[in-house]
Amino acid sequence: MKLLSSLSFLRLGVWLIIAGFFLVPLSMVISLALGGNQIPILLDQGLGTAAWNSLYTTLLSAIGAVIIGTAIALVIDRLDTYGSKWLRLLLLSPLLVPPFIGAIAWMQLFGPAQGFNRWFGHEVWNIYGADGVTVLLILHSYPMVYIIVSNALRSLPGDLEQAARISGASSFTTIRTITLPLLRPALLSAFTLTAVANLSDFGIPALLGSPARFETLATMVYRFMDSGTVDNPLQVVSTIGVVLLFLGIAAVFADHIVARFSASSLQDTGASARMELGPARLPVSIITWIVALIITVAPIVGLAxxxxxxxxxxxxxxxxxxxxxxxxxxxxxxxxxxxxxxxx
Structure with a gap:
């Protein structure tokens, strides 16, 4: 009985901490948003456009990050790629560079009349705008996907993949029919986490979107707080915050619902050995190394x-x-x- 009483007090303490750190601030934001009808002002100032920009750049960047991060995890951790340990260090390098700095680096390479656009004498790619924001969000979020998928790969049961290989399936067939279906819960979690993080990112949209008048909800908050164009900026940005909050809750709720139907209860029967690429080993390794060097060296070259x-x-x-x-x-x-x- 004493133990149960202690556990009850411990649970109560945890809930009080949660309430103090999360529920109270959120309730303050919601109360500020409800304190005045700021929706007409926000709609007049482009809330619908900013919400749409945030939504599709978030979805596209999260999907792109999941595809790239998963492909890298498979190539490095599941296939016999040359120099996989060094590739892992290079391809995780975006984690060491803040998105704000990464955006500055790529601006030097693909900004108007800068870098490659200047060297070739014509515009190869103008990084400002929606496409630049989306690409940079992908580059700075795929390492998070890689970490999640790589950890999931290590916990997958190895007997199913081994059975497929013994039955004559190629490495790519095994990955397509066995490995990827088993990774669905991890892929969904990686997508949700990446989407929520990219939805709230400020540095990349501010640097690459603002010059092209491409505004997201995060940069819209900064504009209202910094410009002084509205009478009650806290109420206005709190309303935007509630919009962001509901978008985030929707993503987490969708993740929870889909995960309930896609979760597996397979028993771990041992880690899988690396699959052999055969004749494709050299070209796959070369392509991976080129991508890794571009992702790692290009920002350094841009900053230098x-x-x-x-x-x-x-x-x-x-x-x-x-x-x-x-x-x-x-x-x-x-x-x-x-x-x-x-x-x-």
Whole structure:
């Protein structure tokens, strides 16, 4: 009885903590949103367009991230690809770069009259706008999918894949008919987590969407708080927050419903060995290495390209490049304070 009483008090304490950290702030946001009818103002300011932009970029980026992250997990962790350990380090590199910085890096490569667009003499791709926002969201969210799918791969029962291989199925047939169906719950979870994260992302839409007048709900919140164009900005942004909240709840609820019907109760009978690619091993490895190097090296090249020039638009020549920007940054007290705060 004493143990049950202690557990009851423990559960009560957990619920109080949840209420204090989550329910109270959410109730404040909802009460602010309901405090005034801000919907007409928001609709007049483009709420419908921003919500639609957020919805389709979130869905497209989440789907793209799941496809790419799953493919990378299979190639690195399930197939006998050359140098898989080093590939894992390279392909997880976007986790080390904040999305805001990643957007700046890619802007240097595909911005108007910058990088490749300047070198080729015509516009190869203008990164500003919906397509740039979607691509960068994919690049910075697929590592999260990879981690989820890779962990799921390690927990899959190995006997079904081995039976398929013994029966004469190729590696790709085994993955298509056995591995991927078993991964459906993990893929759904990865999609939901990625979608919710991309829905609330601010840095990428702010840098790549705003110059092209492409606004999402996250950047709309910042616009109302920063511009002072409305009388009650807190009520207005709280209303947008409620819209984001309902979109997030819908994604989590859909994940819960579908997971109930797709969950499996297979018994783990041992980890699977790597499948042999055969003649496809070399081309698959080469393609994977090229993709990994582009994803890893391109942002570094973009940042270095901009950092070595004295000003935007200056031609990249030996006469113009210098290390003065690095010296100025290292000696700037604000940069030093920011570095110390980040480390802390």
């Amino acid at each position: 390209y901009r950092a070595l020039l004295p000003a935007p638009g200056v031609p990249f020549t030996l006469e113009n490049i210098s290390l003065n920007n690095f010296a100025n940054a290292i000696g700037n007290p604000r940069v030093i304070d920011g570095f110390q705060n980040s480390v802390f």
